[in-house]
Amino acid sequence: MATGPETLARMRGITKVYSRGGQDVRVLDGLDLDVGSGELLALMGPSGSGKSTILNLLGGLDRPDAGTIEVGDTEITRLSSDELAGWRARHVGFVFQAFNLIPVLTALENVELPLLLTPLGKKQRREHAEYALELVGLKDRMDHRPKQLSGGQEQRVAIARAIATDPTMVLADEPTGDLDRASADAVLDILSRLVAEHGKTIAMVTHDPAAARRATRTLHLEKGVLVEQGTTSHA
Numbered sequence: 001m002a003t004g005p006e007t008l009a010r011m012r013g014i015t016k017v018y019s020r021g022g023q024d025v026r027v028l029d030g031l032d033l034d035v036g037s038g039e040l041l042a043l044m045g046p047s048g049s050g051k052s053t054i055l056n057l058l059g060g061l062d063r064p065d066a067g068t069i070e071v072g073d074t075e076i077t078r079l080s081s082d083e084l085a086g087w088r089a090r091h092v093g094f095v096f097q098a099f100n101l102i103p104v105l106t107a108l109e110n111v112e113l114p115l116l117l118t119p120l121g122k123k124q125r126r127e128h129a130e131y132a133l134e135l136v137g138l139k140d141r142m143d144h145r146p147k148q149l150s151g152g153q154e155q156r157v158a159i160a161r162a163i164a165t166d167p168t169m170v171l172a173d174e175p176t177g178d179l180d181r182a183s184a185d186a187v188l189d190i191l192s193r194l195v196a197e198h199g200k201t202i203a204m205v206t207h208d209p210a211a212a213r214r215a216t217r218t219l220h221l222e223k224g225v226l227v228e229q230g231t232t233s234h235a
């Protein structure tokens with residue numbers, strides 16, 4: 001299939017079946033999805049409809065039962081498990097609803113963690129991590145541990161960790177789901193800026209209408225089918 005040069009990721013004919021108690025549950029059945037370079041894509045839909053499954057497949061955390069996934073020049077569905085892990089470390093930053101920071105590490109050390117999988121030396125790792133923390137407005141908190149931060153600040157550290165390696169895509173699964181309105185808005189401001197000012201590509205699962213309003217495109221997943229909800233500008 002011909003795709004525009006601006007398409008970053010292509011999912012085609014994706015089927016995912018989970019077995020539960022001896023029964024097969026077909027979560028996705030022949031799903032197609034394109035993610036454009038430089039978009040802030042919002043994925044919405046009922047709980048259990050397969051939104052996290054899509055993100056996990058796109059980021060190579062899980063594999064489909066059928067179909068192909070290409071990101072850039074790489075067909076990730078052809079990679080071995082080791083190759084996929086290496087690809088993921090270079091190309092994907094994940095942000096989760098529950099932040100998933102390591103409690104015994106400082107903010108700086110949390111952000112440095114994914115950089116340990118790169119060829120960067122100690123000094124460069126620190127510079128990259130400090131720069132990422134600066135982008136989320138938390139350089140002055142880099143010596144704090146997660147417990148010493150608010151939820152909103154923890155999520156901003158998690159975003160810094162996701163972008164520290166300068167990944168091709170950031171995948172955020174309900175990034176504002178556990179935050180109060182003001183903290184959620186601060187996180188959405190950062191995600192919007194990463195796209196508008198730093199050219200990042202972000203796919204975000206969300207239930208938050210405010211998050212969807214900040215998106216450049218919103219898709220609703222209903223019974224395994226993605227439906228477009230109209231296009232807005234993030235400007």
Ligand code: ADP
Pocket residue numbers: 018019020025027045046047048049050051052053054
């Ligand atoms: P959403 O993120 O839209 O809430 P998910 O993608 O997490 O939905 O899950 C879709 C469906 O697949 C749900 O019914 C869920 O219970 C099921 N599911 C997800 N992951 C697994 C798994 N590892 N094993 C079995 N069932 C799963």
Ligand code: MG
Pocket residue numbers: 051052053173205
């Ligand atoms: Mg989910």
